[in-house]
Amino acid sequence: MLGHSASGKSAYAEALVEASSDTRTYLATARAWDDEMRAKIARHAARRGPDWRTVEVPEALADALDDIGPGGAVLLDCATMWLLNVTGDAGGAWQDAADAWIAAATACRSPVTIVSNDVGGGVVPANAMARRFQRDQGLLNQRLAARADRVALVTAGLPQWLKGGP
Template identity: 50%
Template structure:
């Protein structure tokens, strides 16, 4: 399992796609984004255009653990991205966010094939001014720590350049 972190437009998704494409296809892309507006629809379209066959896209804005568990044995899986999933869960006012995170961590531990997770590193900025944004930053930080602890590799992408934080380079 590889956890790929980075800021917005850092190149983390392209880097993660490249990691998956080092393995034989078909590849599974688990998308967590929801097209709430035109800008988000354009972002989703851009990501999809980069992934021709043999990529298979599975939309999982909420039940990410199940989408990971459903992957066929040995199939490389890319999840993009964890912070959008966390946003979806928080905006849905998940009854038990901690239980959903636990289920996600367990699904990652039991993944049936290579797994690459993409997420935004949001903890480098200033302290947000409102309680929801502070809670999101804190929940994302805790999620990243839990996943980094079980990951074989953690990579921070800055300006398109991968920096290995944990494990070996692919």
């Protein structure tokens, strides 16, 4: 699921996963840096409810995906937060780690739905660090889309299927 900030992509992805299985695992990549982020994480958790198993995994996604057994469904939310966690202020290397967790998601014994932000739809950022992150996020999304069976762009809570479909 791709979408801009507050596009409804996470809620849409949650609904898809809920419809597909009674056994659901949520791989949470966000870190609670401040009160605003803690509140957002709490809202997401409350919306999912108690029927989800949540695994906080800000960086080691390949290991977490390897540990998933068959018979359930997985929601990874989100690839953008993972990228921010592994690159940080220095814009560090991320490609090998991304390839590893994308391969693990593809090989996972349960279906995996991935949420990611489309950060390239706005203006070109004014500083080099933000431009590098925008470029890296676009490259990560391209890698994800190339391996995915289905890709949707969610706007205002509505999916536009770019690849595959419901």
